[in-house]
Amino acid sequence: MADPMRIYLVAGEPSGDQLGASLMRALKARLGEGVEMKGVGGEAMTREGLSSLFPLSDIGVVGLRNVLGRLPKILRRAYSIIDEVVALRPDVVVIIDAPDFTHPVARRIHRRAPGIPIVNYVSPTVWAWRPGRAPKMRRYISHVLALKPFEPAAHERLGGPPCTYVGHPLIERLDLLRPAPGERHAIGQDPLELLVLPGSRPSEIRRLMEPFGETLGIFAERIGRPFEVTIPAVSHLADDIRRRAESWPVAPRIVEGEGEKNAAFRRANLALAASGTVTLELALSGVPMVVAYRVSGLEAQLRFLVKVSSVVLANLTIGENVVPEFIQEDCTAQKLAPALLALAADTPERRRQEEGFARLDAIMEAGSPTTPSERAAAIVLAEAAKGKGLAAR
Known part of the structure; x- marks a missing residue:
């Protein structure tokens, strides 16, 4: 033998x-x-x-x-x-x-x-x-x-x-990320399902929860229709997210666990997300998004060393910057809210992302x-x- x-x-x-x-x-x-x-x-x-x-x-x-x-x-x-x-x-x-x-x-x-x-x-x-x-x-x-x-x-x-x-291992989870017929309602139906993803590290939660909350305040003032907010949280950060969300003008629904997270992705109409692998998850799920990120002062000074046109993994994979990104000084509610509002209806901005996401299966050899x-x-x-x-x- x-x-x-x-x-x-x-x-x-x-x-x-x-x-x-x-x-x-x-x-x-x-x-x-x-x-x-x-x-x-x-x-x-x-x-x-x-x-x-x-x-x-x-x-x-x-x-x-x-x-x-x-x-x-x-x-x-x-x-x-x-x-x-x-x-x-x-x-x-x-x-x-x-x-x-x-x-x-x-x-x-x-x-x-x-x-x-x-x-x-x-x-x-x-x-x-x-x-x-x-x-x-x-x-x-x-x-x-x-x-x-x-x-x-x-x-x-x-x-x-x-x-x-x-x-990518996400290819093996497509059936969990993509909605069954009737699971995600059309963009024109109420309530609008908004997913908020402030990150999976303590530093990301610390830097993004405040501008994300302010963005939701502006969004709520201008949207003119009912919407619901869901935050899928990793268990060790859930309590910190709940505490920081108490000051938000809109009360989010905070869910834990992979099953709840996947279900939230399948229901979502749009998302506000931290940069990371989650942007590729959202794209594969067909959820248009606005992406934001803040780093430490030292990391910000090193940005000139980064050699790519986008920090959004979904953009890099598609080969086109279809997802708007707001990094460091651009990560403000005054900039995030209009970009998010532009995705809350059947708009050219929304269609551009959807058309880009539709190419992912072929690019990633999902079949x-x-x-x-x-x-x-x-x-x-x-x-x-x-x-x-x-x-x-």
């Missing part, structure tokens, strides 16, 4: 844990008992059978102050991964997102065990920020699995490693017979086979 394929996976944060779990399911579906998987992951990967080297919470921190405060522990955990990989000599290593943690680990693995292929699942944003990372990645990354369709061309242009678009996880698994196994071949020489 042939030796099982040995795969080592490293997720650096909860979103990577979800991707890793889906990848593990796809690998097991292809190989059954013929695969051994070790590494670092969270609850989702643990449910798929991973015995994590340490809890994901040990490294899954956000914010410079938090990272600095836990730097000694994070470094110890990083070197424990490197030591285990070198000792186990797996056929392939898969690093999943969280590039500030996973890429330094990958570089050191390559330095100590250069024969082990390393696959990077989720490309760093080299197309927008610090493009010089791409050619450097070529030294230690065997293959990049991209979630965004424009990323392979970006890596080729920048001199990065081989890169394949495998598909493919294989899922993103299955396509990712196929490439991981191809790289692992190369690793086995090199080890046999």
Whole structure:
């Protein structure tokens, strides 16, 4: 009997844990008992059978102050991964997102065990920020699995490693995001369903809840028809959102959990959202939106280094700036409210977004017979086979 394929996976944060779990399911579906998987992951990967080297919470921190405060522990955990990989000599290593943690680990693995292929699942944003990372990645990354369709061309242009678009995991959730017949009423029917999405990080809630509330005040004064506001909130931020929304002139309905969030997307007629993956979720759901964002003073000073025409993921994926965005000093109620009002009826602004969103299925290859996880698994196994071949020489 042939030796099982040995795969080592490293997720650096909860979103990577979800991707890793889906990848593990796809690998097991292809190989059954013929695969051994070790590494670092969270609850989702643990449910798929991973015995994590340490809890994901040990490294899954956000914010410079938090990272600095836990730097000694994070470094110890990083070197424990490197030591285990070198000792186990797996056929392939898969690093999943969280590039500030996973890429330094990958570089050191390559330095100590250069024969082990390393696959990077989720490309760093080299197309927008610090493009010089791409050619450097070529030294230690065997293959990049991209979630965004424009990323392979970006890596080729920048001199990065081989890169394949495998598909965004949202493609696997289209039936949850898109309304059934009668679930979303027409834009001219009352009440208008408005979705407000102020972000999934404490800093985003802190910076956006006030201008979003002021925007709703102006919207309410000018809309001239009934409307309802829903905020899908991640559980650990729900109480903070409720507290901050108490001063809003319009009382929102705050819901928690993926099921409630998906249902709110299926009902929504329009949205006011923080920049992020949620803009792609809204676009795939067919919800026209206005996007806003505020960052810290230091981050604002670094904006000149950003190399893209839009910060809205939906715009970047479509290849056209159909969604209006209001960043930093432009993120004011006086600018947000008119843009939101322009989407509250059957207007040219609304139709332009809808027409752009209608192109997404083709752009993202949503009709493919294989899922993103299955396509990712196929490439991981191809790289692992190369690793086995090199080890046999």
